[in-house]
Amino acid sequence: MDGRAWKKLVVDCGLIGKGYTQVDIDLTFARVKDKAAKKITFTEFLNAIAEIATKQKSTKDGVAAKIVAAGGPKSSGTVAASNKFHDDKATYTGTHVKGGPTTNDNRISLSSLADRSVADARGVQVGRKP
Numbered sequence: 001m002d003g004r005a006w007k008k009l010v011v012d013c014g015l016i017g018k019g020y021t022q023v024d025i026d027l028t029f030a031r032v033k034d035k036a037a038k039k040i041t042f043t044e045f046l047n048a049i050a051e052i053a054t055k056q057k058s059t060k061d062g063v064a065a066k067i068v069a070a071g072g073p074k075s076s077g078t079v080a081a082s083n084k085f086h087d088d089k090a091t092y093t094g095t096h097v098k099g100g101p102t103t104n105d106n107r108i109s110l111s112s113l114a115d116r117s118v119a120d121a122r123g124v125q126v127g128r129k130p
Helices: 003-012 022-032 042-055 060-070 110-114
Strands: none
Touching: 003 022, 022 042, 042 060
16 A cells, blocks of 8 residues: 555545544654555554554554444545536537538538538538538
């Protein structure tokens, strides 16, 4: 388990408080891991839980019970805010209102794309029969 995953575990399980702060998360991780390693092993994880228990004046089993009761990591994704110009189709303007050109008209070719004669909002030439 790396430092980021350790911090997410501690925060998601609600282990912060009662003598264990945000600063203690990184300090505990640094204390229990091997100096050359970037991740902690399961044995080092158990030592970290014991250190949290001593800081909170609790037992290792109590801290472990909190971790198990949390039920794993929480996902906290963002939700886009509503945008009236995108979500409300009544505010659409230009070719979006009229439908715009499509690729399944079977009339789009290089010659029709290069033709600069007058056309309506859908891209159909004025005076030309489809």
